[in-house]
Amino acid sequence: MRESPIGIFDSGIGGLTVVKAVRQILPKEDIIYLGDTARLPYGSKSTEAIIQFSIEDTQFLVDRGAKYVVIACYSSASVALDIIRKEFSIPVIGVIRPGVRRAMQVAKSGKIGVIGTSLTIYSGGYEKAFKEEGAEAEILGKSCPLFVPLVEEGWLDHEVTTLVAREYLEPFKKDNIDTLLLGCTHYPLLLRTIRKIMGNINYVDASAEVGTELAQGLKKRDLQNPGGKGSTSIYLTDLSINYKEIGERFLGEPMKNFSRVSLKSREMKK
Amino acid sequence: MRESPIGIFDSGIGGLTVVKAVRQILPKEDIIYLGDTARLPYGSKSTEAIIQFSIEDTQFLVDRGAKYVVIACYSSASVALDIIRKEFSIPVIGVIRPGVRRAMQVAKSGKIGVIGTSLTIYSGGYEKAFKEEGAEAEILGKSCPLFVPLVEEGWLDHEVTTLVAREYLEPFKKDNIDTLLLGCTHYPLLLRTIRKIMGNINYVDASAEVGTELAQGLKKRDLQNPGGKGSTSIYLTDLSINYKEIGERFLGEPMKNFSRVSLKSREMKK
Numbered sequence: 001m002r003e004s005p006i007g008i009f010d011s012g013i014g015g016l017t018v019v020k021a022v023r024q025i026l027p028k029e030d031i032i033y034l035g036d037t038a039r040l041p042y043g044s045k046s047t048e049a050i051i052q053f054s055i056e057d058t059q060f061l062v063d064r065g066a067k068y069v070v071i072a073c074y075s076s077a078s079v080a081l082d083i084i085r086k087e088f089s090i091p092v093i094g095v096i097r098p099g100v101r102r103a104m105q106v107a108k109s110g111k112i113g114v115i116g117t118s119l120t121i122y123s124g125g126y127e128k129a130f131k132e133e134g135a136e137a138e139i140l141g142k143s144c145p146l147f148v149p150l151v152e153e154g155w156l157d158h159e160v161t162t163l164v165a166r167e168y169l170e171p172f173k174k175d176n177i178d179t180l181l182l183g184c185t186h187y188p189l190l191l192r193t194i195r196k197i198m199g200n201i202n203y204v205d206a207s208a209e210v211g212t213e214l215a216q217g218l219k220k221r222d223l224q225n226p227g228g229k230g231s232t233s234i235y236l237t238d239l240s241i242n243y244k245e246i247g248e249r250f251l252g253e254p255m256k257n258f259s260r261v262s263l264k265s266r267e268m269k270k
Numbered sequence: 271m272r273e274s275p276i277g278i279f280d281s282g283i284g285g286l287t288v289v290k291a292v293r294q295i296l297p298k299e300d301i302i303y304l305g306d307t308a309r310l311p312y313g314s315k316s317t318e319a320i321i322q323f324s325i326e327d328t329q330f331l332v333d334r335g336a337k338y339v340v341i342a343c344y345s346s347a348s349v350a351l352d353i354i355r356k357e358f359s360i361p362v363i364g365v366i367r368p369g370v371r372r373a374m375q376v377a378k379s380g381k382i383g384v385i386g387t388s389l390t391i392y393s394g395g396y397e398k399a400f401k402e403e404g405a406e407a408e409i410l411g412k413s414c415p416l417f418v419p420l421v422e423e424g425w426l427d428h429e430v431t432t433l434v435a436r437e438y439l440e441p442f443k444k445d446n447i448d449t450l451l452l453g454c455t456h457y458p459l460l461l462r463t464i465r466k467i468m469g470n471i472n473y474v475d476a477s478a479e480v481g482t483e484l485a486q487g488l489k490k491r492d493l494q495n496p497g498g499k500g501s502t503s504i505y506l507t508d509l510s511i512n513y514k515e516i517g518e519r520f521l522g523e524p525m526k527n528f529s530r531v532s533l534k535s536r537e538m539k540k
Contacts, residue, residue: 150416
């Protein structure tokens with residue numbers, strides 16, 4: 001079991017930022033990654049559909065021997081985490097709570113900013129998570145719908161991206177937040193540009209925080225791989241035109257080991 | 271039959287630009303519009319999936335009495351038009367060919383530019399269409415992946431949009447094209463910005479050209495509605511957060527008559 005891989009899934013390839021973070025923190029662990037690119041984006045789907053897809057994604061990883069599952073998709077982690085924990089016997093961790101807990105640790109001023117896609121911000125998932133974690137800080141959300149397409153276009157340091165970031169983040173400067181939570185798989189790639197606008201405040205990268213909590217979870221359950229090779233196998237349900245170029249941007253290294261797969265439909269337990 | 275509505279479908283709400291164009295040209299016709307927002311975008315799906323979805327969309331419109339079907343989705347029109355014509359007995363028109371034919375009529379210099387999403391450009395669908403229509407002009411394609419999110423964000427005249435357009439369209443200026451085909455439902459809303467960059471050349475709005483060919487088709491088949499009210503009924507398979515605001519941007523008027531619907535699955539004829 002300790003030699004088994006860690007399973008990570010996302011609706012697309014943005015979750016490879018989580019893979020990158022996990023690899024840095026846990027270099028000996030083997031990772032299998034599933035990107036459900038045939039059905040992305042999950043964010044515009046109904047809750048029932050997101051739950052069903054998330055169960056099928058988890059089943060795929062479990063069938064390949066995953067000892068631990070990480071939900072790298074913000075939509076899935078918002079609506080499906082509890083149900084997946086009930087449906088499967090292996091430990092499961094979502095991308096939302098670790099970032100929330102970290103933001104609460106570092107925030108001093110009582111004002112925490114959260115950026116994400118429209119669904120992430122307007123669904124109120126983050127406000128609920130902060131509340132349930134007992135946060136007393138004021139949570140200020142801002143949706144940044146152009147950030148994902150800008151990252152996928154590869155314009156990480158483009159003047160357009162700086163202009164867009166200035167417009168989106170202006171309200172946070174006025175509100176004097178001291179901590180900004182990057183609530184989307186794509187946003188860590190824009191940190192340099194965001195820092196140019198927001199300056200020297202605390203930045204919490206939810207993708208990286210998942211890695212930290214995953215390492216703690218493996219240790220607590222005695223599931224650490226003593227001698228893995230640190231391999232990464234990538235499975236995608238559809239291969240779009242730019243998937244490799246964009247995927248390598250997230251992963252921070254060449255994508256060597258990837259294949260296209262189909263998912264089996266799976267009934268929920270009664 | 272002449273009193274029956276025209277059916278128009280798209281994977282999302284961008285096809286409402288086609289509705290707007292049809293209403294202007296055929297003000298007495300009643301229109302039913304289906305946006306398959308639960309399954310958008312079609313562009314990232316497999317050909318088999320797009321065909322299956324397109325058949326279900328058409329069936330929905332036929333079940334509601336459509337006398338003519340317009341495929342306002344570029345991905346559907348690329349891969350599913352011929353099959354839909356075989357599956358259904360009513361006349362069907364796609365969004366691609368009318369724009370191609372119009373561009374061939376107005377182009378003088380022998381160089382035609384086409385802009386669209388990555389799928390539209392890299393699939394080669396436009397090149398094939400121009401070739402099959404007998405075009406001798408050189409066809410220059412450029413994907414503009416940020417245009418759709420910019421329109422959906424509502425930044426139609428924003429300085430960011432001007433900067434993005436300048437970067438995307440620069441190659442066309444160097445190539446001295448004299449005709450630019452707007453090959454995406456969202457792009458007519460950016461025409462003012464595009465014109466600032468490209469100046470006084472020919473612009474072909476594929477959405478509008480579909481309306482023109484539809485009017486000809488109705489007349490030819492004696493299907494014109496002599497006394498319709500010009501009503502528009504909008505059906506969406508999912509209601510996302512900003513659908514109304516964005517939809518009204520495409521439609522150019524308030525969305526009054528809309529409902530959420532589920533599609534029935536449908537087997538293809540053997």
